[in-house]
Amino acid sequence: MDRLFSGMQPTQDAHIGNWLGAIRNWVALQDRYECLFCVVDLHALTVSFEAAKMPERVLNLAAAFLACGIDPAKSTVFVQSAVPEHAELTWLLACQTGLGVLERMTQFKDKSGRSPENVNAGLLFYPVLMAADVLAYKAGAVPVGEDQVQHLELAREIVRKFNRLYGETFPEPKAIVPEGSAKRILGLDGNAKMSKSRGNAVALVEEPDEIRRLVGGAFTDPEKKRRNDPGRPEVCNVFTLHGFFTDPARTRGIEADCRSGALGCVDCKRELAEGVVRGLEPIRTRYAAIRGDEAGLRKVLAAGASKARALARETLREVRERMGLREGGRIP
Ligand code: ATP
Ligand code: MG
Numbered sequence: 001m002d003r004l005f006s007g008m009q010p011t012q013d014a015h016i017g018n019w020l021g022a023i024r025n026w027v028a029l030q031d032r033y034e035c036l037f038c039v040v041d042l043h044a045l046t047v048s049f050e051a052a053k054m055p056e057r058v059l060n061l062a063a064a065f066l067a068c069g070i071d072p073a074k075s076t077v078f079v080q081s082a083v084p085e086h087a088e089l090t091w092l093l094a095c096q097t098g099l100g101v102l103e104r105m106t107q108f109k110d111k112s113g114r115s116p117e118n119v120n121a122g123l124l125f126y127p128v129l130m131a132a133d134v135l136a137y138k139a140g141a142v143p144v145g146e147d148q149v150q151h152l153e154l155a156r157e158i159v160r161k162f163n164r165l166y167g168e169t170f171p172e173p174k175a176i177v178p179e180g181s182a183k184r185i186l187g188l189d190g191n192a193k194m195s196k197s198r199g200n201a202v203a204l205v206e207e208p209d210e211i212r213r214l215v216g217g218a219f220t221d222p223e224k225k226r227r228n229d230p231g232r233p234e235v236c237n238v239f240t241l242h243g244f245f246t247d248p249a250r251t252r253g254i255e256a257d258c259r260s261g262a263l264g265c266v267d268c269k270r271e272l273a274e275g276v277v278r279g280l281e282p283i284r285t286r287y288a289a290i291r292g293d294e295a296g297l298r299k300v301l302a303a304g305a306s307k308a309r310a311l312a313r314e315t316l317r318e319v320r321e322r323m324g325l326r327e328g329g330r331i332p
Pocket of ligand 2: 195
């Protein structure tokens with residue numbers, strides 16, 4: 001079986017974009033690949049964060065993975081910082097990576113533009129750390145949303161350069177976008193990508209009333225101003241979300257009624273909110289149970305870290321050797 005790696009940052013609670021664009025696909029991929037799923041806490045340090053809250057955020061996200069159906073019996077679930085080889089490989093790969101190409105990355109420009117007071121070198125190095133995450137395991141497959149495709153392209157470039165300079169070492173990782181997956185879910189603003197860091201998200205473990213409030217405030221087709229105006233479902237994010245949370249026959253009905261002006265946005269959003277509440281209910285229930293057993297959760301993560309670390313150690317041993325770095329104390 002090919003090896004697959006994917007990660008998620010414990011920046012805030014995982015949201016429906018993370019689920020539809022990532023975790024839901026991971027669940028389906030578990031039987032076809034040897035999977036590693038990682039809570040990438042080192043990545044989360046590239047934006048402002050509270051150290052005191054980090055341990056809880058990490059556990060919350062790991063619990064969300066499991067609540068969504070990631071099965072530790074099939075997949076390796078672990079926390080990035082528990083495997084220090086990620087950080088070491090980042091350095092070794094950074095020395096193969098052009099500064100200019102990092103400065104041109106869309107995410108770097110976007111996140112540094114949004115937080116000009118905290119443009120740290122880690123934010124610039126983010127894609128190198130991501131390449132290290134994948135390459136520490138020589139993973140060939142990486143399921144990602146559209147926002148990470150550029151980073152994966154860079155990882156492939158790094159691999160080509162490394163293999164050319166130091167000998168065939170890494171496979172070129174491929175982005176995989178499973179059929180029917182949501183590559184880019186928009187936020188409730190109907191405009192930017194739904195992101196933990198933008199505050200335009202519906203968290204997977206949100207309370208039902210909060211879901212109703214958030215969805216009720218979502219933006220719809222800006223040209224549908226009055227209740228009976230004909231709407232344009234193709235530009236409306238609320239309609240897109242119906243596609244994931246409402247059954248197909250009813251979604252077609254909503255499309256027709258929106259176009260004819262028979263269905264107003266307030267009612268349309270009310271219906272969506274109920275669909276989201278229903279759709280997330282099983283996750284919320286499982287999450288409460290898993291998160292409630294912190295000792296059990298820690299055990300899963302410790303076992304995952306130990307499995308991951310054994311693999312990463314072996315890769316790093318090979319990489320050091322190829323780059324002329326021998327084990328300390330051993331004279332070549
Ligand atoms: P942050 O704002 O902190 O960057 P995020 O919401 O972008 O958080 P990440 O942890 O960066 O989440 O990404 C985790 C995974 O979720 C990645 O595979 C990414 O491609 C995917 N993803 C993130 N946002 C969306 C979205 N709106 N639609 C589809 N996939 C998404
Ligand atoms: Mg992101």
